[in-house]
Amino acid sequence: MKVMVVGGGGREHAIIKKIRENKEVEKIYALPGNGGIAADAECIAIPASDIDRITEFAKARGIDYAIVAPDDPLVAGCVDKLEEAGIRCFGPRACAAVIEGSKVFSKELMKKYGIPTAAYEVFSDVESALEYIKTAPVPTVIKADGLALGKGVIIANTRREAEDAVLSIMRDKQFGASGDKIVIEEFLEGPEVSVLSFTDGKTVVPMVSSMDHKRAKDGDEGLNTGGMGTVAPNPYYSEAIAKECMEKIFIPTINAMNSEGRTFKGCLYFGLMITKDGPKVIEYNCRFGDPETQVVLPLLKSDLLTVMMAVTDGTLEKTPVEFYDRHACCVVIASDGYPLSYEKGFAISADTGVWDSVFVAGAKLVHENEVRQGSDDIRSIRDEYAPAPEGMRLVNSGGRVLGCTAVADSLKEAVDGAYRLAGKIHFENAYYRRDIGARALAAGK
Numbered sequence: 001m002k003v004m005v006v007g008g009g010g011r012e013h014a015i016i017k018k019i020r021e022n023k024e025v026e027k028i029y030a031l032p033g034n035g036g037i038a039a040d041a042e043c044i045a046i047p048a049s050d051i052d053r054i055t056e057f058a059k060a061r062g063i064d065y066a067i068v069a070p071d072d073p074l075v076a077g078c079v080d081k082l083e084e085a086g087i088r089c090f091g092p093r094a095c096a097a098v099i100e101g102s103k104v105f106s107k108e109l110m111k112k113y114g115i116p117t118a119a120y121e122v123f124s125d126v127e128s129a130l131e132y133i134k135t136a137p138v139p140t141v142i143k144a145d146g147l148a149l150g151k152g153v154i155i156a157n158t159r160r161e162a163e164d165a166v167l168s169i170m171r172d173k174q175f176g177a178s179g180d181k182i183v184i185e186e187f188l189e190g191p192e193v194s195v196l197s198f199t200d201g202k203t204v205v206p207m208v209s210s211m212d213h214k215r216a217k218d219g220d221e222g223l224n225t226g227g228m229g230t231v232a233p234n235p236y237y238s239e240a241i242a243k244e245c246m247e248k249i250f251i252p253t254i255n256a257m258n259s260e261g262r263t264f265k266g267c268l269y270f271g272l273m274i275t276k277d278g279p280k281v282i283e284y285n286c287r288f289g290d291p292e293t294q295v296v297l298p299l300l301k302s303d304l305l306t307v308m309m310a311v312t313d314g315t316l317e318k319t320p321v322e323f324y325d326r327h328a329c330c331v332v333i334a335s336d337g338y339p340l341s342y343e344k345g346f347a348i349s350a351d352t353g354v355w356d357s358v359f360v361a362g363a364k365l366v367h368e369n370e371v372r373q374g375s376d377d378i379r380s381i382r383d384e385y386a387p388a389p390e391g392m393r394l395v396n397s398g399g400r401v402l403g404c405t406a407v408a409d410s411l412k413e414a415v416d417g418a419y420r421l422a423g424k425i426h427f428e429n430a431y432y433r434r435d436i437g438a439r440a441l442a443a444g445k
Contacts, residue, residue, distance in 0.1 A: 001025050003305070004058055005041065006048050006078060007069035008032045010332075010361035010403045011290035015067060016041050017359070018297045018304040025305065031057065035394045036360020036402075051078045058087045067091065067308065071147055074266075074286050075101035090308040092286050096257060096264040100286040103143045103183045113256040115249055116280040118273075120185035126170045129182060133162045139187040144169050146178030150226045150290075151339065153283075155187065188273040188280060191236035191443070194292045195270045197250060198307055200316040201263040204250050208299050208323050209237035210292045211440050216339060218435045225339045226400055229418075229436030231329045231411060232295040235443040236274055245272065245279050253284070265311055294359050294403045295328035327411040329418040329437050330403045335362070336431040338399030343429055345372035347393045348401070351424035357405055358421065362398020371395060372428075396427055411441060 001024045005012050008030065016028055017040055031054055033043030046053045048070050058066055068078045068091035077094035091097075098105050110117040118141070123129035133140070142165040144152035152175045156162035162184075169179035196207040210232040216222035249270060257264045269285035269292075288296075297304065301322040310319035335342035348363060371393050388394050402425060406417025415437035422432055 001064045002027045002029070002062060004029045004031060004063045004066045005069060006031050006054060006066065006073055008034045008037065008048065009290055010359040010400065011288050011293040012069050013037050013040070013359040013361070014293045014297050015069060015288065015304070018300065022303055022305040029061065029063070034360055035363045035365035035388070038365060039355070048073050049076070051076060051081050054078060055081045055085050058082060059085055063087055065090070065309065069287055071097070071100055071285065071287055075147060088312055090266055090312055092264050092266040096262045097286040098262070099257065099264065099284045101147060103145045104181055106284050107183055109256055109260070110281060113252055115252050115256065116278065118186040118188050118280060118282070120183050122181060122183055124181045126166060129166045129170065129184065130163055132184060133159055133166065136162070136184065137186070138162065141185045141187055142166060142169065143183040143185065144175045144179040145181035145183065146175070148175035148178045151224055152178055153224065188275050188282065190273050190275040192282065193234045193237045193272045193274060194289055195237070195245065195272060196288060196292060196296055197268050197270065198311055198316060198321060199254055199264060199266070199268050200311045200314045201254065201258060201265050202314065203317040204254050204268070205316060205321045206242070206246070206250065207296050208232045209234040210295055212289070212292060213433060213436055218433050223339055227291045227332065228334065228433045229329070229331045230291050230295045231415065231437045231440045232299060232327065235440050241274060241279055245270070249279060249281060291330050291332055291403050294330040294405050298328050298405055298407050299323045299326060326407055326409055327414040328405060328407045329411070329414040330405040331418040331422045331432050331436050332400050333402040333404065333422055333425060333430050333432045334400050335396050335398070336429040338431070342399055344397050345370070345395050346428035347371045347395050348425065348427040350426065354421050354424050358425070359403040359405065361403060362396060362401045363394050364397040365389070365392045366395050367391060368393055401427070401430070411437060411444060415441065
């Protein structure tokens with residue numbers, strides 16, 4: 001069986017490593033993949049946004065099954081195009097992916113169908129938004145309507161910060177056309193929970209809950225990022241909360257999308273806040289979260305590809321989906337300076353035996369003579385370089401570079417294990433938070 005995975009980050013690496021466990025898989029292609037994924041799949045230099053070339057490749061190579069992982073190609077209709085070409089896919093069609101592609105759409109969907117979420121207002125011009133902020137309660141949350149690499153949300157603690165956020169998004173176009181409209185919504189308080197779910201449009205099967213750490217610095221300080229680490233399961237997500245979410249959020253969302261003629265098939269991500277009034281939806285994503293995937297999939301006991309194909313075929317109700325009763329922690333190693341400016345091109349090396357538990361995100365393969373020299377000439381470390389062909393080196397090429405994941409019988413053991421892994425990986429200007437899992441550990445006591 002030939003499988004194609006569209007995307008090139010840590011999430012895609014986690015998916016690829018998991019589907020390799022299926023004995024029927026003879027070949028995996030990653031489009032475009034990255035330097036670390038190249039050790040587990042054949043990487044093809046086609047951008048995830050180039051839907052026409054992706055479709056042509058799938059037809060030419062006789063792909064049996066495609067997994068479209070990132071938000072951009074899903075919202076742009078990659079699954080639609082592949083299915084029209086006769087390629088079986090995992091992921092929602094564009095009409096359903098809009099649940100992430102437009103914050104305005106998702107908020108209005110929740111309002112229409114009574115799904116609990118924060119109170120909000122929608123604005124399409126700067127003046128109206130600024131006028132509203134004069135009397136809006138603070139803190140408040142300002143969201144760009146469209147996709148913004150997970151960074152289009154600004155929490156404003158003062159009216160001045162809210163005004164600056166509006167101007168940055170709508171006037172200065174910090175997130176491009178995604179900021180043509182904005183949502184200004186009520187600031188919710190409580191623990192955050194991420195729940196990924198498999199759904200075939202009829203049945204919804206939640207995966208293990210997780211807790212993301214969005215801020216760049218320890219103590220949840222600094223700028224919002226794509227995620228600096230995760231733990232699973234989330235200790236705030238009790239059985240009672242899970243039952244309430246299923247009854248008031250998960251099933252109603254699937255039914256709402258069906259009622260709108262936008263049946264969702266794929267992975268639907270629920271970003272939740274457990275407030276004093278019960279769980280409420282902060283956001284939907286139309287795909288696996290990153291880095292939530294890096295802790296959720298290692299806990300999946302069932303075969304991932306089998307479950308995905310059941311989603312495609314509409315037979316999820318008859319397909320067992322089981323998870324190990326264990327804990328996982330992922331510590332993201334980033335390039336220092338992320339999410340703003342950072343330096344690239346430094347060689348990555350590691351102590352022996354760590355790569356099976358590492359998911360590669362922002363890294364690429366280069367020739368040895370292209371490796372950038374740091375103050376500690378990293379090439380002098382004679383341990384184990386990342387998997388690479390002779391004469392090549394894996395170097396950092398993005399903000400979030402690696403995800404170090406450990407699975408254990410207790411959360412404490414998983415957190416300790418992830419940090420041991422992180423300590424065995426080396427590159428110039430490597431940075432990671434030192435408190436991933438701290439809140440979860442405190443909550444579990």
